[in-house]
Amino acid sequence: KLIVAHLGGGSSVSAHLNGKMVDLYNSDKEGPFSVERAGALPTHELAEFARSRDDYLEYLAHRGGLFSHFGMRDVERIAEGVKNGEIDFTPLEAYIYNIAKYSYSLLAVFDGFPDALAITGGVVKCDYVRERLLEKLRGIRVLLFPGEFEMESLADGAHRVIRGIEDALEY
Numbered sequence: 001k002l003i004v005a006h007l008g009g010g011s012s013v014s015a016h017l018n019g020k021m022v023d024l025y026n027s028d029k030e031g032p033f034s035v036e037r038a039g040a041l042p043t044h045e046l047a048e049f050a051r052s053r054d055d056y057l058e059y060l061a062h063r064g065g066l067f068s069h070f071g072m073r074d075v076e077r078i079a080e081g082v083k084n085g086e087i088d089f090t091p092l093e094a095y096i097y098n099i100a101k102y103s104y105s106l107l108a109v110f111d112g113f114p115d116a117l118a119i120t121g122g123v124v125k126c127d128y129v130r131e132r133l134l135e136k137l138r139g140i141r142v143l144l145f146p147g148e149f150e151m152e153s154l155a156d157g158a159h160r161v162i163r164g165i166e167d168a169l170e171y
Contacts, residue, residue, distance in 0.1 A: 001114040003106050003140075005099055007123035008148060009036045009073065013102040015109040023109050025102045028061065032098035035073050035123065038064030039098065066095055079128035096129060100136035113140060120145040 025031025
């Protein structure tokens, strides 16, 4: 029983039971916003914002999230600005809150607590975000995996498919 939160340019929070993902929030379409992606948004307000479909999708996928508030994607710089009082802390705290909220929402999958919550991705390298998340996630065993291991994971997965250990799945 595991919850996995990946915090990169995009974010996802997923529940894993007996080695299989059984529920997922992905910032491309729902769930917490991320560094670049808008996540779940109120639909009526979105209808007022929409210009063209392409503009809309570009905004949601690459100019939403923290970037829409700070005009940058460097979470370390954002956190430094927050610590120095140069930048409003509210959007960064909302980001942290949303990761914790969506992580806790998956407890229902397990009818209680998972064995652990694994947090991965480049954003985990940021001390401020990591420490604030740990404060919010008290009560759950948290495993931290700072950095990006996406290419290694993709290569390992392809290798397992080639060797016939796993079937290729479409995501």
